[in-house]
Amino acid sequence: MKNKNSFLIFLALLILFSAISFFRLDTDFGWHLRSGEYITTHGIPHNDIFTYTAKNFVWINHEWLNDVIISTIYGFGGYALLAVFFGLLWSGTILLASRSSSWFLIFLATLAVLPYAGIRPVIWSLFFFVLLERILEKKNKYRAFILPIFFLIWANLHGGFVLGLAILGSYILVSKTKISLPVVIATFFATLINPYGLNLYREIGRTLFDTKLHVRILEWLPLFFGSYGIFYIALFSALFLTVYKNKNRLHRIASLPGALLILSVASTRYLPFFIVSSLRYLEMWFRKFKRSIPPLLTGTRRFTWYLLIFLGTSVILYGIIYSLYSLQRDPEASYPKKAVAYLRLHPCKGNIFNAYDFGGYLIWRLPEQPVYIDGRMPSWKNFGQSYLENYYKILEDQAFRKREFKTYKIACAILYTKQKKNWIINYFFPLSRYDEANLSETLKKEGWRAIVEENYSVLLITDR
Numbered sequence: 001m002k003n004k005n006s007f008l009i010f011l012a013l014l015i016l017f018s019a020i021s022f023f024r025l026d027t028d029f030g031w032h033l034r035s036g037e038y039i040t041t042h043g044i045p046h047n048d049i050f051t052y053t054a055k056n057f058v059w060i061n062h063e064w065l066n067d068v069i070i071s072t073i074y075g076f077g078g079y080a081l082l083a084v085f086f087g088l089l090w091s092g093t094i095l096l097a098s099r100s101s102s103w104f105l106i107f108l109a110t111l112a113v114l115p116y117a118g119i120r121p122v123i124w125s126l127f128f129f130v131l132l133e134r135i136l137e138k139k140n141k142y143r144a145f146i147l148p149i150f151f152l153i154w155a156n157l158h159g160g161f162v163l164g165l166a167i168l169g170s171y172i173l174v175s176k177t178k179i180s181l182p183v184v185i186a187t188f189f190a191t192l193i194n195p196y197g198l199n200l201y202r203e204i205g206r207t208l209f210d211t212k213l214h215v216r217i218l219e220w221l222p223l224f225f226g227s228y229g230i231f232y233i234a235l236f237s238a239l240f241l242t243v244y245k246n247k248n249r250l251h252r253i254a255s256l257p258g259a260l261l262i263l264s265v266a267s268t269r270y271l272p273f274f275i276v277s278s279l280r281y282l283e284m285w286f287r288k289f290k291r292s293i294p295p296l297l298t299g300t301r302r303f304t305w306y307l308l309i310f311l312g313t314s315v316i317l318y319g320i321i322y323s324l325y326s327l328q329r330d331p332e333a334s335y336p337k338k339a340v341a342y343l344r345l346h347p348c349k350g351n352i353f354n355a356y357d358f359g360g361y362l363i364w365r366l367p368e369q370p371v372y373i374d375g376r377m378p379s380w381k382n383f384g385q386s387y388l389e390n391y392y393k394i395l396e397d398q399a400f401r402k403r404e405f406k407t408y409k410i411a412c413a414i415l416y417t418k419q420k421k422n423w424i425i426n427y428f429f430p431l432s433r434y435d436e437a438n439l440s441e442t443l444k445k446e447g448w449r450a451i452v453e454e455n456y457s458v459l460l461i462t463d464r
Contacts, residue, residue: 032119060203256277
């Protein structure tokens with residue numbers, strides 16, 4: 001029965017994550033796909049190949065192997081096969097993190113992770129993160145050989161491998177089973193077997209220590225109370241305070257999930273790592289809590305217990321149904337699909353200025369036209385000039401915008417027409433002043449013609 005339940009849970013997760021991956025088109029998908037195609041055909045590029053603003057910038061793509069995998073699967077079976085493949089990765093990661101068949105806790109964890117799911121390279125780090133915990137727990141005699149190979153692959157898939165190195169280091173400090181120094185050294189040097197060598201760390205460090213990302217990019221913002229992860233964190237904290245009694249092993253428990261919870265509060269992008277690292281503890285405490293409750297429950301207390309279970313299940317079902325219902329039937333519906341179709345027939349007579357979130361899509365659907373900016377560039381700087389800061393300066397400073405448009409011979413613009421509203425984010429971080437919709441209205445007043453207007457975007461062209 002347990003195996004049957006596990007299979008049904010896996011099947012439900014696979015369908016759910018595959019649907020999310022298919023219908024939620026990630027803003028960076030396009031450049032990942034085109035990057036993989038370029039690498040497969042021409043090899044690793046030295047400079048940026050997708051923009052006209054950063055064509056001399058040395059591009060260190062720490063996700064190059066992920067891009068090759070994406071382009072290979074896409075070439076073989078299209079976008080749908082990619083969605084199923086990444087659905088397998090997401091569902092497999094959740095089940096690997098779980099140590100029981102508790103559907104309630106598994107789907108609560110799933111609900112917390114759903115906002116981060118899709119065809120996204122971060123899943124590689126989540127998957128390898130969970131595998132690393134299993135490798136370190138089993139004390140396998142082949143572990144000395146496995147770890148260097150394991151990190152070599154991880155380092156070429158996603159920059160999150162540095163978190164894995166941190167976990168390995170903490171394990172060495174708190175575990176009674178020591179890992180020899182030669183194995184640790186070999187593991188570190190294995191991560192240098194990549195197309196960029198030690199420069200890979202420089203690129204990752206540039207992103208990790210860029211404080212401006214925490215007020216510019218959504219996933220770098222602090223954890224806010226609009227996230228379904230709050231329900232998971234609340235249950236985890238309540239059970240920890242209620243059930244956990246062994247203070248002598250507190251540091252063993254708190255060293256990883258506790259540290260990741262602190263990171264999650266500082267930056268929401270770490271929340272999925274907290275979820276997969278803490279799920280087994282949550283399951284263990286939940287079992288212990290259930291065993292201690294029934295003898296005490298009579299009358300009102302029993303009713304309260306069942307009411308809490310009902311409310312928790314309702315939250316999970318509502319969150320999952322709402323997540324699916326809010327998806328667009330057309331994955332490209334939120335992108336400038338009609339504008340791209342127009343520009344294929346009538347190429348822009350100059351360069352295109354694009355909204356930040358549209359960069360990856362344009363690289364995918366309009367590869368012959370370089371873009372102004374895309375999702376790779378928030379921490380890129382050239383001679384002290386930040387590409388992302390220049391982008392925001394265009395939205396705020398009319399004089400700078402006119403100089404920039406003249407320098408790059410910009411004759412077209414693809415921008416948002418509506419502000420994406422989230423009152424929680426806008427309250428704590430006034431991102432609305434950077435709304436591209438304001439620029440689109442300004443350009444119209446200056447004589448730019450609106451050629452194609454869609455639900456979320458507008459294509460503007462000037463004849464000057």
